[in-house]
Amino acid sequence: METKTAVRFMLQKQSSLAPERDSFESDGREEGDDIDGVRLMYIANEGDLDGIRELLDSGINVNFRDVDDRTALHVAACQGQTDVVSLLIQYGATVDSKDRWRSTPLEDAIYYKNHEVIKLLEKHGAKPLMAPMHVKHAREVPEYEIDPKELDFTNSVYITKGTFCIASWRGTQVAVKKFGDEVITDETKVGAFRDELALFQKIRHPNVVQFLGAVTQSSPMMIVTEYLPKGDLRAYLKG
Known part of the structure; x- marks a missing residue:
């Protein structure tokens, strides 16, 4: 008990x-x-x-x-x-x-x-908790898949409260958006995650934050992008 x-x-x-x-x-x-x-x-x-x-x-x-x-x-x-x-x-x-x-x-x-x-x-x-996008065969794992063990959150700090945090990936600072375990059982949130991931893969422009990969085969699921140390556009415009 x-x-x-x-x-x-x-x-x-x-x-x-x-x-x-x-x-x-x-x-x-x-x-x-x-x-x-x-x-x-x-x-x-x-x-x-x-x-x-x-x-x-x-x-x-x-x-x-x-x-x-x-x-x-x-x-x-x-x-x-x-x-x-x-x-x-x-x-x-x-x-x-x-x-x-x-x-x-x-x-x-x-x-x-x-x-x-x-x-x-x-x-x-x-x-580990099974992610809703988990695949059964290794050949089905997306090319952008990142092994979560490669992400180092030891000295992590949050960029946006409860959303993006800084981590280290293969020696480089990156921004990581983590999705809580509640996403696993919420089809609407899983759909939003898929849509956001699809959008990141389509956009490639020097003036847009670069998509580096994602964690989709385990929980928590994550989207990894380049880290911009000077903050976001909204904060810049307000300043």
């Missing part, structure tokens, strides 16, 4: 799908002052294996969730704490648990490029 508190775990790296990882605006849910319910998450963040064993042996729920539905396994996956991930799984941690933004420990590990954690989670049955 999972338990949940009103306390929010805020240290270090946050959910890969959170709209703003460096600041969380209140959504009306109350945060508590008692951090006892999330101490497992804190020591998972620190990599304290003995402390984790002591807490779990005392009866603390390995699948305990904070106010954002995040678990100790989410935290360990974000931080690349492979030994902690292994220990939590041994104690029965749910490998495909989703936080309030529908991010799983595997999605977090992929986002932060924690490759050993990715292998460990996949070994224990974790699977």
Whole structure:
């Protein structure tokens, strides 16, 4: 059985799908002052294996969730704490648990490029969310497809709140538009994604931002374009 508190775990790296990882605006849910319910998450963040064993042996729920539905396994996956991930799984941690933004420990590990954690989670049955444009055969994968593991969001900042962010791709700064997991089950949004992708492929002009590729075979789906450091036209005209 999972338990949940009103306390929010805020240290270090946050959910890969959170709209703003460096600041969380209140959504009306109350945060508590008692951090006892999330101490497992804190020591998972620190990599304290003995402390984790002591807490779990005392009866603390390995699948305990904070106010954002995040678990100790989410935290360990974000931080690349492979030994902690292994220990939590041994104690029965749910490998495909989703936080309030529908991010799983595997999605977090992929986002932060924690490759050993990715292998460990996949070994224990974790699977990335299937994108609606996923194809069955390799020959059907679009030429523009980008491997999401090549996108480095380590020092990412948002260009437009909740929409575009800066990332590194093959050593080059790029702009990435990410589509949340809600797109997967919304046919209208999937259609809009397809239309936007088709439009980007048709437009090639020196005065238009260059389309570099997209992630369509896994979730979250993304569109990758060149990064323009001087901002967008609207901001320029207003200035």
